Amino acid sequence: MAEEPFSVYYSPCPNDTFVFHAWAHGLLPGAPPADVTLADIDITNDLAARGTGDVLKISYAALPWVLDDYALLPCGGALGRGCGPLVLTREPGPVDAAGLAGKTVAVPGERSTAYLLFRLWAAAHVPGGVGEVRVMPFNAIxxxxxxxxxxxxLVIHEARFTYRDCxxxxxxxxxEFWEGSTGHPIPLGAIVARRGLGEARLKAIAETIRASVRAAWSDPAASRAYVLEHAQEMDPAVARSHIDLYVNDFTAELGQAGHAAVRELLDRAAAEGLVPPVSPAAL
Structure with a gap:
C-alpha cells in the first residue's frame, strides 16, 4: 500500500519554494510523499493554531501557541544575519524612531516575527509608543x-531590496536592533511538524527537508522555474537575492546558535507579556 502523503504548507516566497522544490517534485529517492499547499505565512500561522497540516512553515513568533501540537524541526526555516524586517517611511516622514510616537504603522500578521521584533524595538525606542497599528498583507504595506x-x-521579504523604487x-x-542587543542571529520563519506523527516520522521529515535544501544548493537551476512561477512577478535578480539572504547554513541545520536565538526571542517576548512562556523542553 502506498504511503499516505504528508500535508505540507509553505509560502510562495523564493526561499521556501527553493528549499522545498526537490521534495515537492518527488526528486528525493526514498523520501515520503508530500501533498503541498502554498499559502502566505499569516495563513499557515492560523492553520497551525487550529492543528491543520502535518508540516508547516510558520513565524517563530507563533511557536508559543502551537508547541503542544507541533514540534520545531531543526532545518528548513529562515534564520540569519542582516535579514531583519525594516521600518520604512516616506519623505519627509519621521526623522528618527521617536518621531513614530502616536503615528499609524502598518505591519504584517499579528503573530509575525516581524511584528514581535517591532514591538520589542518600539518599547525601547519610541517614547509613549506608536499610535494605531494596522495589520495588512505584507505586499500591501x-x-x-x-x-x-x-x-x-514594517516590511519583510523582498521589500528589503525594492523599497527605494517606491x-x-x-x-x-x-x-540591526536584534543582533546589536543580543548578538544572536534573527529568527524569522520556523518549520514545524505535528507531534502526533511520532518521533521516527518527525526524524524522517527533518532528514527529507535537509536533503531538499542540499539538492537545491547542488543544482540551483533546477528550481528556478518553480521559484519564479510563484514569486508574484518578482524580478529574477531580486528572487535570487532573496534566496541568497534567507537560505543559509541555519536552513540546513538550526544548531546550537540557532536554538539559542529562538530561545532568546521567546524568553524576551514572554518577559514583556507578548507571548505565552515556553518551557525549554518544548523546543
Missing part, C-alpha cells in the same frame, strides 16, 4: 506607506 495611508510600514526610506532595521 509599501504601497500604503507610499500613498500616505499610513505614516510608516520612494521610501529606511527608518530602522529590526535585524
Amino acid at each position: 509599501m504601497p500604503a506607506v507610499r500613498d500616505g495611508q499610513v505614516d510608516a510600514g 520612494g521610501l526610506r529606511q527608518l530602522a532595521d529590526m535585524g
Whole structure:
C-alpha cells in the first residue's frame, strides 16, 4: 500500500519554494510523499493554531501557541544575519524612531516575527509608543506607506531590496536592533511538524527537508522555474537575492546558535507579556 502523503504548507516566497522544490517534485529517492499547499505565512500561522497540516512553515513568533501540537524541526526555516524586517517611511516622514510616537504603522500578521521584533524595538525606542497599528498583507504595506495611508510600514521579504523604487526610506532595521542587543542571529520563519506523527516520522521529515535544501544548493537551476512561477512577478535578480539572504547554513541545520536565538526571542517576548512562556523542553 502506498504511503499516505504528508500535508505540507509553505509560502510562495523564493526561499521556501527553493528549499522545498526537490521534495515537492518527488526528486528525493526514498523520501515520503508530500501533498503541498502554498499559502502566505499569516495563513499557515492560523492553520497551525487550529492543528491543520502535518508540516508547516510558520513565524517563530507563533511557536508559543502551537508547541503542544507541533514540534520545531531543526532545518528548513529562515534564520540569519542582516535579514531583519525594516521600518520604512516616506519623505519627509519621521526623522528618527521617536518621531513614530502616536503615528499609524502598518505591519504584517499579528503573530509575525516581524511584528514581535517591532514591538520589542518600539518599547525601547519610541517614547509613549506608536499610535494605531494596522495589520495588512505584507505586499500591501509599501504601497500604503507610499500613498500616505499610513505614516510608516514594517516590511519583510523582498521589500528589503525594492523599497527605494517606491520612494521610501529606511527608518530602522529590526535585524540591526536584534543582533546589536543580543548578538544572536534573527529568527524569522520556523518549520514545524505535528507531534502526533511520532518521533521516527518527525526524524524522517527533518532528514527529507535537509536533503531538499542540499539538492537545491547542488543544482540551483533546477528550481528556478518553480521559484519564479510563484514569486508574484518578482524580478529574477531580486528572487535570487532573496534566496541568497534567507537560505543559509541555519536552513540546513538550526544548531546550537540557532536554538539559542529562538530561545532568546521567546524568553524576551514572554518577559514583556507578548507571548505565552515556553518551557525549554518544548523546543
